[in-house]
Amino acid sequence: MPSQDPPYLRIADHLRRRVTAGEWAVGERLPSRARLAESYGVGPNVLQRAQEVLIGEGLLEGRTGSGTYVREPVERxxxxxxxxxxxxxxxxxxxxxxxxxxxxxxxxxxxxxxxxxxxxxxxxxxxxxxxxxxxxxxxxxxxxxxxxxxxxxxxxxxxxxxxxxxxxxxxxxxxxxxxxxxxxxxxxxxxxxxxxxxxxxxxxxxxxxxxxxxxxxxxxxxxxxxxxxxxxxxxxxxxxxxxxxx
Known part of the structure; x- marks a missing residue:
């Protein structure tokens, strides 16, 4: 049965699994938002919301003018x-x-x-x-x-x-x-x-x-x-x- 979650949550879940699986190393920049949005078949705004979920979780960090990176784990x-x-x-x-x-x-x-x-x-x-x-x-x-x-x-x-x-x-x-x-x-x-x-x-x-x-x-x-x-x-x-x- 297809997921009833909004598209941005489904993408956030998939990105989370890719990051935790080590597809991108700590400190590495993710592909551009436009490129990731195209790969998921959604608009940039949907992709941005997905990344914001992971930024809020502390998994990613956004750097103004540079892009989105895998964040170094911080002890909570x-x-x-x-x-x-x-x-x-x-x-x-x-x-x-x-x-x-x-x-x-x-x-x-x-x-x-x-x-x-x-x-x-x-x-x-x-x-x-x-x-x-x-x-x-x-x-x-x-x-x-x-x-x-x-x-x-x-x-x-x-x-x-x-x-x-x-x-x-x-x-x-x-x-x-x-x-x-x-x-x-x-x-x-x-x-x-x-x-x-x-x-x-x-x-x-x-x-x-x-x-x-x-x-x-x-x-x-x-x-x-x-x-x-x-x-x-x-x-x-x-x-x-x-x-x-x-």
């Missing part, structure tokens, strides 16, 4: 996120390395304002992070905090002052604000050119976007962040507490 590690994990699990950053840049008095964009429950344009502290693993950028993060919480205090800037590097929970606690919970929303996306350049991946590669918001014990959002995690390198895992009935 588990990124554990739990009640005690911060923006990046410390156990996966042996040198504790990250780079950051903060800007106070940054007007909140509409989406950020909704998450912080403030008016668009309200002043915030915006911090951009690059988290490092073995000298390479492994994760990106953009963080926003309302300035009415930290303004005119020693902890205004997350990575400066007496509690630099201690994280949102400790900094807010120093101001008498108790962070009680975090909410995370995940969605798949494709890396922008800027994100790809920082992460050392290809523009269009699959990433996971995590929208994380910290809330205090009254339910007020005190910080929100966008985390960008390369899907080909990290499998996101959640560790959840289980209450055992007495």
């Amino acid at each position: 590690l588990a990124m554990m996120r739990s009640r005690t994990a911060g923006a990046f699990p410390a156990s996966l950053v042996p040198d504790g390395g990250w780079e950051s840049e903060s800007a106070a008095r940054t007007p909140a964009p509409d989406g950020v304002a909704r998450r912080l429950r403030i008016e668009p344009g309200t002043l915030t502290v915006h911090t951009r992070y690059e988290f490092l693993l073995d000298g390479r950028t492994a994760q990106l993060a953009d963080s926003w905090e309302p300035m009415d919480l930290t303004g005119d205090t020693p902890v205004l800037l997350p990575e400066y002052g007496p509690l630099h590097g201690r994280g949102v929970v400790a900094r807010m606690a120093s101001l008498g604000v108790r962070v009680a919970r975090a909410v995370e929303r995940l969605r798949p996306a494709r890396a922008t050119a800027e994100q790809a350049g920082l992460l050392g991946i290809t523009a269009g590669d699959l990433v996971t976007l995590v929208e994380r918001t910290y809330l205090d014990d009254s339910g007020r959002p005190v910080e929100t962040a966008d985390l960008v995690i390369p899907d080909s390198r990290w499998a996101i895992c959640y560790e959840l507490p289980v209450e055992v009935p007495e």
Whole structure:
């Protein structure tokens, strides 16, 4: 019985089998899209969609202006996120390395304002992070905090002052604000050119976007962040507490 899958999925499956069988070596460029499309009897757009499936799986990579290549296998590690994990699990950053840049008095964009429950344009502290693993950028993060919480205090800037590097929970606690919970929303996306350049991946590669918001014990959002995690390198895992009935 003929397959009911769309043509691009059937082609992706066939290309996957050809690659894994070693028809093209790691690092080798595949034939041009036009040539492959002709060999499968489809248009270039169908062939492109098939290749995008395999790029998303990490089997192929597209290089702008050059073509599509067999990607070198990359070990996919588990990124554990739990009640005690911060923006990046410390156990996966042996040198504790990250780079950051903060800007106070940054007007909140509409989406950020909704998450912080403030008016668009309200002043915030915006911090951009690059988290490092073995000298390479492994994760990106953009963080926003309302300035009415930290303004005119020693902890205004997350990575400066007496509690630099201690994280949102400790900094807010120093101001008498108790962070009680975090909410995370995940969605798949494709890396922008800027994100790809920082992460050392290809523009269009699959990433996971995590929208994380910290809330205090009254339910007020005190910080929100966008985390960008390369899907080909990290499998996101959640560790959840289980209450055992007495």
